[in-house]
Amino acid sequence: MGDCIFCKIINKEIPSEIVYEDEKVIAFKDVNPAAPIHILVVPKKHIETLLDVSKEDKDLISYIYQTINKIAKEQKFAQNGFRVIANCGKDSGQEVMHIHFHVIGGKKLGDKIVD
Ligand code: DGP
Numbered sequence: 079m080g081d082c083i084f085c086k087i088i089n090k091e092i093p094s095e096i097v098y099e100d101e102k103v104i105a106f107k108d109v110n111p112a113a114p115i116h117i118l119v120v121p122k123k124h125i126e127t128l129l130d131v132s133k134e135d136k137d138l139i140s141y142i143y144q145t146i147n148k149i150a151k152e153q154k155f156a157q158n159g160f161r162v163i164a165n166c167g168k169d170s171g172q173e174v175m176h177i178h179f180h181v182i183g184g185k186k187l188g189d190k191i192v193d
Contacts, residue, residue, distance in 0.1 A: 079124045084176040088122050097153065102138065103145050105181075114184030115155055119146055126175045128166040146181055155183045161191075 079085050086092040087106060094106035097117055108116040121138055125131060131139060150156035160183030165172040 079176075082124060082174070082176050084118075084120050084174055084178065085124055088120070098145065098149050100145075102141055105145065105149055108180065112180075113182045113187065115153070115160065115182065117149060117153075117181040119149070119179040119181055121177065125177045127172065128164060128177055131177070142179060146179065149181065150183075159183065161187055 083092065087094045088104055094109075096104060096106045098105040098119075101122070103119060103121055105117050105119045108118050119142055121135075121142060123135075123138060125135065146162060147156070150160060160181055163180040163182065164177065165180075
């Protein structure tokens with residue numbers, strides 16, 4: 079959609095370090111990494127927040143997790159483990175209003191999910 083930064087990345091109007099792409103999803107390195115591995119997995123369909131996910135997105139959401147699985151194996155961090163985070167709305171600090179899944183790893187992560 080017009081001003082969405084992730085739509086611009088999808089449309090290659092803004093450069094990014096893409097690690098995976100197909101017709102349904104794109105995955106690229108987070109510009110501000112929280113860990114050695116920090117990849118954002120993003121559906122190409124513009125969905126603003128997790129609250130906007132509907133029944134028609136059933137296959138897409140499953141596909142996103144299958145893609146995360148594939149990337150983790152290809153990039154060899156599946157074995158060591160990783161964390162997936164999806165922020166939604168104000169209290170979560172969601173900055174980009176296009177759903178995305180943070181895939182974080184490459185080190186032993188803290189045992190608290192939130193601080
Ligand atoms: P969230 O708070 O869940 O909305 O996280 C948005 C993430 O997107 C944040 O970790 C930084 C990242 N990000 C924002 N703009 C860009 C960009 O232009 N390029 C890349 N690669 N990442 C971005």
